[in-house]
Amino acid sequence: MADDAKGPRSVLFMCRMNSVRSPMAEAIARHGLSPSIFVASAGVRAGERDPFVDAVLAEQGMRLAGHQPRTIGDLEDDYFDLIVTLAPEAHHAALEFTRSMAVDVEYWPTPDPTVVTGSRDQIMSAYRDVRERLKAKVAERFVVGTPEIDAE
Structure with a gap:
């Protein structure tokens, strides 16, 4: 794992369609980690932006700005110290993508909130749950001690 004293200098988060989890x-990560750490995200396939992601991030003062879903193939010239995968399909793709590279790959199983149906409140609750799980994992993995990540 990229657990040297400095930690990774660049991190890629991957999920299936780069529209929700990653x-x-x-x-x-951008909100809570040092600006010196390069952070990006990608998917196995490109999906569509999800308005529920924007809504649950905005609740905590975060935003995606001009994010457009992209694939791992769009990043071919980029190098990452650490790839964090959030879905099984992404994990397999990351292992294949990095087979000839010295890159650490970690799997953080993360539920897909898009499978939840029901009222807007039920759906938002599922997205909030994913947000909180990811906040906790980022704080744990990167030893984040900032009020933005620890708040609540």
Whole structure:
């Protein structure tokens, strides 16, 4: 793992379509980690932006700005010290993508809130749950001690 004294200098979060879990993790990491750490996200396939992600991030003063879903293929010239995968399909793709590279790959199983149906409140609750899980994992993995991540 990229657990040297400085930690990773660049982190890529990957999920299936780069529309929910990985961009949410990217926003949380950008919000709480040092600006000297390069943070990005990608998917196995490109999906569509999800308005529920924007809504749950905005509740905590975070935003995706001009994020547009992109794939791992869009990043071919980029190098990352650490790739964090959030879905099984992304994990397999990351292992394949990095097979000839010295890159650490970690799997953080994260539920897909898009499978939740029901009222807007029920759906928002599922997205908030993913946000909180990702905040906790980022804080734990990167030893984040900032009020933005620890708040609540």
